[in-house]
Amino acid sequence: MNEPSAFRPALEHALRHSLAHLDNLKHGPVGAIASLATLRERLGKPLGDDGMAAEQVIDELMRDTAGGILGSAGGRFFGWVIGGALPAALAADWLTSAWDQNAASYACGPAAAVIEEVCGAWLKGLLGLPGSATFALTNGCQMAHVTALAAARNALLARRGWDVERDGLCGAPSIRIISGDQYHASITRAARLLGLGTRAVTGLPVTRAGQLDAATLERALLDAPDAPTIVLLQAGDLNIGAYDNFAELVPLAHRHGAWVHVDGAFGLWANASARHRHLLAGVELADSWATDGHKWLNVPYDSGFAFVADGQAHRNAMSYAASYIATNEQVREQSDWNPEWSRRGRGIAAYAALRQLGRGGVEALVDRCCDSAHALVTGIGALPGATVMWEPRINQGLVRFLDPAPGALERDHDAWTDAVTAAVLADGEALFSNSTWRGKRCMRVSVCNWQTDARDVARAIAAVARVLEAKNS
Numbered sequence: 001m002n003e004p005s006a007f008r009p010a011l012e013h014a015l016r017h018s019l020a021h022l023d024n025l026k027h028g029p030v031g032a033i034a035s036l037a038t039l040r041e042r043l044g045k046p047l048g049d050d051g052m053a054a055e056q057v058i059d060e061l062m063r064d065t066a067g068g069i070l071g072s073a074g075g076r077f078f079g080w081v082i083g084g085a086l087p088a089a090l091a092a093d094w095l096t097s098a099w100d101q102n103a104a105s106y107a108c109g110p111a112a113a114v115i116e117e118v119c120g121a122w123l124k125g126l127l128g129l130p131g132s133a134t135f136a137l138t139n140g141c142q143m144a145h146v147t148a149l150a151a152a153r154n155a156l157l158a159r160r161g162w163d164v165e166r167d168g169l170c171g172a173p174s175i176r177i178i179s180g181d182q183y184h185a186s187i188t189r190a191a192r193l194l195g196l197g198t199r200a201v202t203g204l205p206v207t208r209a210g211q212l213d214a215a216t217l218e219r220a221l222l223d224a225p226d227a228p229t230i231v232l233l234q235a236g237d238l239n240i241g242a243y244d245n246f247a248e249l250v251p252l253a254h255r256h257g258a259w260v261h262v263d264g265a266f267g268l269w270a271n272a273s274a275r276h277r278h279l280l281a282g283v284e285l286a287d288s289w290a291t292d293g294h295k296w297l298n299v300p301y302d303s304g305f306a307f308v309a310d311g312q313a314h315r316n317a318m319s320y321a322a323s324y325i326a327t328n329e330q331v332r333e334q335s336d337w338n339p340e341w342s343r344r345g346r347g348i349a350a351y352a353a354l355r356q357l358g359r360g361g362v363e364a365l366v367d368r369c370c371d372s373a374h375a376l377v378t379g380i381g382a383l384p385g386a387t388v389m390w391e392p393r394i395n396q397g398l399v400r401f402l403d404p405a406p407g408a409l410e411r412d413h414d415a416w417t418d419a420v421t422a423a424v425l426a427d428g429e430a431l432f433s434n435s436t437w438r439g440k441r442c443m444r445v446s447v448c449n450w451q452t453d454a455r456d457v458a459r460a461i462a463a464v465a466r467v468l469e470a471k472n473s
């Protein structure tokens with residue numbers, strides 16, 4: 001039987017287009033050049049009665065999205081905190097779609113289930129977390145927060161005799177979340193989704209180094225000594241990659257009966273590096289941790305991880321039972337730990353990334369990104385009219401651009417900084433995004449891509465130099 005596969009033409013076209021895109025990342029502009037109106041006009045066709053050949057769908061998709069695909073998979077993309085995709089991870093992601101397993105349970109995809117089991121064990125080792133912690137592979141750090149904080153909610157209320165899974169939150173003691181004020185907005189949304197409300201979240205002022213200090217935390221804990229409390233600590237904050245002092249703060253929070261959750265979306269990966277591991281001393285003492293695979297590990301999107309020390313609380317919060325599901329104590333049922341039921345076999349790409357790199361490869365990736373971030377920030381900061389606001393300790397830093405007009409005020413420098421960042425984007429050689437840090441607009445430099453090398457760094461600095469020269473003349 002040599003029947004031509006119905007899949008072959010579309011998959012072959014997709015492979016060709018993918019390779020063309022990935023190869024072009026070294027040359028093409030990093031930003032989008034197609035306008036919103038153009039993209040809407042090209043893509044917003046009427047959905048006709050008749051379909052078309054699969055490979056034609058792929059060809060038209062390629063044509064219609066042209067100019068609307070950012071170069072975020074390439075080495076000159078430094079915006080937000082965005083990783084690329086390792087070759088093995090990308091290829092495994094394609095296989096994930098070809099296999100199309102439902103990773104809800106072992107029965108629906110035995111190999112996918114075992115792969116997730118293995119990923120969990122590898123990751124705990126790599127990230128320095130307790131081997132006994134339970135885990136879930138989520139679609140990102142946002143849902144990893146929701147998963148871990150649902151476990152926190154369960155445990156904190158159970159200690160007060162309240163079964164939140166059965167009785168909900170009406171009438172339950174209010175849970176509060178205390179953190180340094182540089183927390184990510186995904187925490188606020190997790191508080192909303194979990195019924196805690198945004199008012200539950202208190203951001204305390206941090207030190208010059210971006211850390212929550214012990215006296216500030218203790219004062220807040222003493223404010224409401226009986227309230228069920230989650231202390232959120234930061235392993236790499238979004239602007240400067242600051243790490244809280246876990247060895248000091250986790251025991252302090254525990255003395256006051258709090259649950260400690262760590263947001264380590266990208267910063268937890270520093271544990272893979274001998275040079276940077278000291279930043280995470282004591283992190284293993286926390287109660288739950290959330291991180292991403294799709295940022296620093298360079299897995300394609302849809303990869304986050306939640307870990308919980310109290311496995312019973314985790315399972316109580318997430319377990320899934322249904323009349324049509326046979327329970328099997330021999331296996332790890334993903335749906336007992338995850339917030340979703342049907343879902344993608346997202347562990348497969350993470351597994352492939354970890355195997356391609358090995359422990360040494362993850363360490364080299366982390367160190368290389370940190371070195372590139374440092375070279376970018378100090379290189380750009382040395383240009384006339386630029387100033388370094390935060391020299392990277394890991395892979396995140398900040399620069400600011402000063403309006404040369406005599407008597408320029410801070411707000412002029414703010415506008416100038418935004419204008420320079422926009423001009424760099426328009427130049428197309430590199431892409432950076434902006435942030436407000438300590439009340440000032442900054443250009444944020446984030447390096448998370450496995451491909452970024454010294455040439456990319458030099459090209460990006462040269463692009464900023466060109467923009468400054470043009471604006472200052």
Ligand SMILES: *Cc1c(COP(=O)(O)O)cnc(C)c1O
Binds near residue numbers: 142263264266
């Ligand atoms: C990106 C990020 C998040 C959210 O992660 P997603 O994967 O986008 O859901 C949370 N915290 C920090 C510090 C981040 O950088």
